[in-house]
Amino acid sequence: MDRELLIEIGCEEIPASWLPGLTAQLAAHLDARLAAARLTSDRPAESYSTPRRLTARVAKLAERQADxxxxxxxxxxxxxxxxxxxxxxxxxxxxxxxxxxxxxxxxxxxxxxxxxxxxxxxRGKATVDVLADVMGGLLRDLTFPKQMRWDAYLEDGKGDLVFARPIRWLILLYGGRVVPFVIRRTELAQGPLVQDVRSGPNTYGHRFLTTSGRAGRAIKVKTFDDYESRLLENFVILNRSERESKIRRELETHARKLGGRVSPSTSLRAGPSTSLRAGGVIAEQALLLQEVPDLVEYPSVVAGHFPVEFLRLPEEVLTTTMIHHQHYFPVVDDEGNLKPAFLAVTNTQGEKPEVIARNSERVLTARLRDARFFWDEDRKATLESRIERLSTILFHKKLGSYREKAERVAALAAWIAREAFHKPDAAADAERAGRLSKADLATDMVRELTELQGTMGGIYAREEGQPETVWKAIYHHYLPIGVEAHAPPSRQQLGAAAVTWAAVSLADKLDSVAGMFAAGERPTGSRDPLGLRRQAQGAVKILADLPELTGVTARIELWSLVAQAAKPWDLSAEPQQAARTFIRERVLYLFEQRGFDARNIRAAVPPSLDRVDMVEARKKLEALAQMSGSEALRGVATLFKRVKNITKDVPAQAAVASGALKASLKEPAEMTLLSELESRAPGIRRASERGEYREAFAAIAALQPAVATFFDDVLVMADDEKLRTARLALVATLRDLILDIADISEIVTEA
Amino acid sequence: MTLQDLILKLSAFWASHGCLLQQPLDLEVGAGTSHPETLFRVLGPKPWSVAYVQPSRRPDDGRFGQNPNRVFKHHQYQVILKPSPDEVQQLYLESLEACGINPRQHDIRFEEDNWESPTLGAWGIGWQVLLDGMEITQFTYFQQVGGIDLAPISCEITYGLERIAMFLQRVDNIFDLEWGGGVTYGEVRLQEEIEQSKYAFGQVDMPAEEFAALHRELFDKYYGFAGTLLASGLIWPALEHCLKCSHLFNILDSSGSIGVTERTAYILRVRQLAVKIAHAYVEATVPAAVSEG
Structure with a gap:
């Protein structure tokens, strides 16, 4: 008979940000362990978590191992x-x-x-006899961003059992009965106050709340349903999504009572905001809403106020203090303006919510008072005067201080504006923004609220009267980061600063990437402590959307920018190759994330970064996506591999075969291909130059009958050397015409 | 509850749970962790439970007595439990109840916050404890000190005494706290704060270069002598001189006397000394100790 398996790993508070990953790991590893133990179940394991527990359940698990x-x-x-x-x-x-x-x-x-x-x-063993091994394996399988030793080990000969936080109890029930399992404590630690953790039937409710008896007492359970309902009675909502919806409901209710709103989705519906950070605040609130359900077992919301005088602080300072430092939700009115109020998600059903509210108000007010002090003090000195201080803040031990970095960014930003964007008028402001871009690292506000780096520099620059082209470039220069998480600012938010922003943002990111590669710092596997992937991702993203973001339409070879950024270091061959590979991977990843077909991406992004222009590559991909139904294009693509192979020793052709070669051609099929090429090539080239790739690909597709007939009827490798040379030249002309746009042989390869 | 009552309550609580009541280290340090009652006792296998107040200096936090929350010197109540008992979180919560904080009326949370001291080659895993949104305690399971893996694991509980007292007394300015018997924190400490802040930021009747040179020289002398002490097998005095270096480095830093490359070099020097001292302590106190790292 199939019976229920219930596991609960009772822990001290596990970091909130780990819980979603651990919950997924738990189910996946349990399924894998059960399969390896030849134990069959009707459906995959379910898993749950709260800060103090990781829970897994298999509703019906076979009573014996398969033979x-x-x-x-x-x-x-x-x-x-x-x-x-x-x-x-x-x-x-x-x-x-x-x-x-x-x-x-x-x-x-x-x-x-x-x-x-x-x-x-x-013969398969009884399930109860193998579950201890499954449990031990499961505990070993879980991985954590940072693990701790807590004087525990398993009797599996593998020594220490590291974990996220100390395990305090363990439920291991099969069919309602306890399966014996023990986590031992080391000899050095063991004593009256430090004991082995033995599996049992007991769970524990909320630390402080209970409907009856004393909080913290053991609650005996037999089944999962029993377990879940007993936990609820004891103020633990096991299901994360239920915690989240309780939070959402209460946030909305309280916000309405305050005459405002908090929900990110409501803000989004309000339409484009003129607020500089509207998008940012919404994203941050959404992230906070993602985090809070993992901080609490029994959420409830309390509302508080702060003195209205603090509303004269920049909105960014207020929201960052609330969201990042206190995990409080700001409340906005219908116009999207902050109200002097906040909502706090607590882990309690407080006897006295008003006491919690008053105390939270005092904490927030104290922080805001600090922020006001920084705001007043910081504005007594200009950003320019802070550059000196940057020489005491280290960027990287081999790459010098932030002062040196800012100087490099300034020079590179000016170069990008002038040489790459062909916007010489913007070069001086780009340079100034670059020079001041890191100055806020030496302000008290940023030393305290590090999340506001860049943003604060922009605000201070605005306050001291720098033009929009400078202050907004500083304000937004860290964006975008990564692929989609922190989107670039909108054209509307950038206003006059679009070009200078792009120049400074690119300069900052490319300087970091090129410099770190020169210094021998490279991301490996999942390790990327300096966030270089996100930096490079941000850079290629700006370039891919450059016309829309900035109006700059110049064609830009990606590597030329990196090469310019790398100039201060004289990148030698090896790190240069590594940087090329790394950046190319970021390009491929960006396009994959945008949903383009992997084969099309290989076709549109040449192996050498010198020839990659992000905007053109993007347009080619958009055109290829539109052409995906074209059998003719696929037909040419299928033959294109042959075209490349047969001509691999033939150098690039300057023009369609010379008169002498032409004279050697005589077969109708080759004459047709020649005339087709002669008539279509100029159009294809013109379309490509204008960036009209759909038109270019359509014209290439139109070559299909001629190309197909040619390969059907004509033997390219003719015995007659003159004829062979002429035919190869003809095919190479076709090759060069197409390869100049994309290696379309890729679009028909196996994915 | 006055500040001194709070200290008495915590002392009574932890004494009743088997802690020795120690006294503060009579040297300038940034945290209770630097006290040998923590730094040394967590090394090696010998069980040790101890509690003490540690006046803690953070030159960079000096605000000339003008900031209601931030001061050059604050007071930590430090508890070390070795090995860490299974019920340590519960014990901690009971200690709050002993101070008059009823957990059922507040929102008390353990949120991830790991601790690391580059100068001591030490790190641990733990939380900051939030009481209605205010950080009142740092809770750490030490993993390494002086680059040495610890076994058994010690738990360090560091209460921010002023924070908790401000909460209990409902005052918004640290200088309005009642220290005891109607005397305020400001009466006891304000003048000291003003003067210490001036010193920390180099506002001394002496050219900045001389100020910097003097402190560098002091650092080098103490550093050199710490080495001599260590070579003489005098581990406790060596630690004290190492801590003096650490404080001098903090002053050099807060007064803007050192550049970036130098800063890293100073941290590294202190760390190397601390690591040597920790190893020497283990070798001297643990029979047949095998030094690690």
């Missing part, structure tokens, strides 16, 4: 018997290992020959 049969291969027969037919020591050893006579062994034929073999038959 196991396996043929174990021994020595080859050729080495198993002596000439007289007696078994060799190898054969005897193998038989002995399984406790049988050599005569009892089977023979099995393999591609490598005939081998002795033994058929292992194992």
């Amino acid at each position: 196991h049969e396996e043929l174990v291969t021994g020595p080859p027969v050729s080495a198993a018997f002596k000439p007289d037919g007696a078994p060799t020591p190898a054969a005897e050893g193998f038989a002995k290992k399984y406790g049988v006579e050599v005569s009892a062994l089977e023979r099995t034929n393999t591609p490598k020959g005939t081998y002795l073999a033994y058929r292992v038959r194992q």
Whole structure:
């Protein structure tokens, strides 16, 4: 009979940001462990978490392991018997290992020959007898961003059991009965106050709240339903989405009572805001809403106010203080303006919510008072005067201080505006914004609210009267980061600063990437401590959307920018190659994230970064996506691999074959291809130059009948050398025409 | 509850749970962790439970007595439990109740906050404890000190005494706290705060270069002598001189006397000394100790 498996790992408070990942890991690892133990269940494991517990349940798990049969291969027969037919020591050893006579062994034929073999038959064990191993494996499987030792080990011979936080209790129930399992404590720690953790039937409710008896007492459970409802009685909402919806409901109710609103979705519906950070605040609130359900077991919301005088602080300072430092939700009125109020999600059903509210108000007010002090003090000195101080703040030990970084960013930003964007008028402001871009790192406000780097510099620049082209470039220069999480500012938010922003933002990111590669710092696997992937991702993203973001339409070769950024370091061949590979991967990733077909991406992004222009690559991908139904284009693409192969020793052709070569061609199919090429090539090139890739690909597709007939009817590798050369030249002309736009042979490869 | 009552309550609570009541380290340090009652006792296998107040200097936090929340010197109540008992969080919550904080009437949370001291080669895993949104305690399971893996693991509970007292007394300015018997924190400490802040930021009748040179020289002398003490097998005095270096470095930093490359070099020097001292302590106190790292 199938029975229910219930596991609860009772923990001290696990970091909120880890819980979603751990919950997923728990179910996946449990399923894998059960499968490996040959225990079948009707459906995959369910998993749940709160800050103090990781819970998994399998509703119906088989009572026994499946029987196991396996043929174990021994020595080859050729080495198993002596000439007289007696078994060799190898054969005897193998038989002995399984406790049988050599005569009892089977023979099995393999591609490598005939081998002795033994058929292992194992009757499945009772599930209760294997669950302890499953549990031990499961505890070992879980991985954490940072793990701790807590004087615990398992009796599996693998030593210390590291975990997220100390485990305080463990439920391991199968069919309502406890399966014995123990986490041992080391000899050095063990004593009256430090004990082994033994599996049991008991869970624990909320730390402070309970409907009856004393909070913190053991609650005995038998089934998952029982467990979930007993937890609820004891103020633990096991299901994360239920916690989240309780939070949402209460936030909305309280916000309405305050005459405002908080929900990010409501703000979004309000339409484009003129607020500089509207998008940012919404994103941050959404992130906060993602985090709070993992900080609490029984959420409820309290509302508080702060003195209205603090509303004269920049909105960014207020929201950052509330959201990042206190985990409070700001409240806005119908116009999107902040109200002097906030909502706090608490982990309690307080006897006195008003007391919690008053205390929270005092904490927030104290922080805001600090912020006001910084705001008043910081504005007594200009950003320019802070550059000196930047020389005491280290950017990277091999790359110098932030002062040096700011100087590089300034020079690079000016170069980008002038040389890459062809906007010489913007160069001076880009340079100034670049020079001041890091100055806020030396302000008290940013030292305290580090999340506001850039933003604060922009605000201070605005306050001291820098033009919009400068202050907004500073304000937004850290954006975008990564692929979609922190989107670039909108054209509307950038106003006059679009070009200077793009120049400074690119300069900052490319300087970091090029510099770090020069310094030998590279992301490996999941490790990217300096966030270079996100930096590079941000840079290629700006470039891919440059016309829409800034109105700049100049064609820009990606590597030319990186090469310019790398100039201060003289990147040698090896790091240069590594940087090229790294950036190309970011390009491919960006396009994949945008949903383009991987084959099309390979076609549109040439292997060499010198030839990658992000905007053109993007347009080619958009055109290829529109052309995906074109059988003719696929037809040309299919033949294109042959085109490339056959001409791989033929150099690039300057123009369609010379008159002399042309004169050698005589077959109708080759004459047709020649005339098709001659008539269509100029149009294809013009379309490509204008960036009208759909038109270009359509014209290439129109070559399909001529190309197909050519390869059907004509033998390119003719015996006559002159004829062969002429035909190869013809094919190479076709090759160069198409390759100049995209390697379309890729679009028909197996994905 | 006055500040001194709070100290008495915490002391009574932790004494009743087996802690020795120690006295503050009579040296200038930034936190209770620097006290040998923590730094040394958490090394090696010997169980040790201790509680003490530690006046803690953070030159960079000096605000000339003008900021209601931030001061050059504050007071920590430091508890070390080795090994860390299973019920340590519950014990901690009971200690708050002993101070008059009823957990059922407040929102008390343990939020991830790990601790690391680059100068001591030490780190741990833990939380900041929030009381209605205010950080009142740092709670850390030490993992390494002086680059040495710890076994058993010690738990460090560091209460911010002024914070908790401000909460209990409902005052918004630290200088309005009642220290005891009707005397305010301001009466006890304001003048000291003003003068210490001036010193920390180099506002001394002495050219800045001389100020910097003097402190560098002091650093070098103490540093050199700490090495001599260590070589003489005098580990406790060596630690004290190492801590003096650490404080001098903080003053050099807050007064803007050192540049960026130098700053890193100073941190590294203190760390190397602290690591050597920690190893020497383990070798001297743990029979047949095998030094690690």
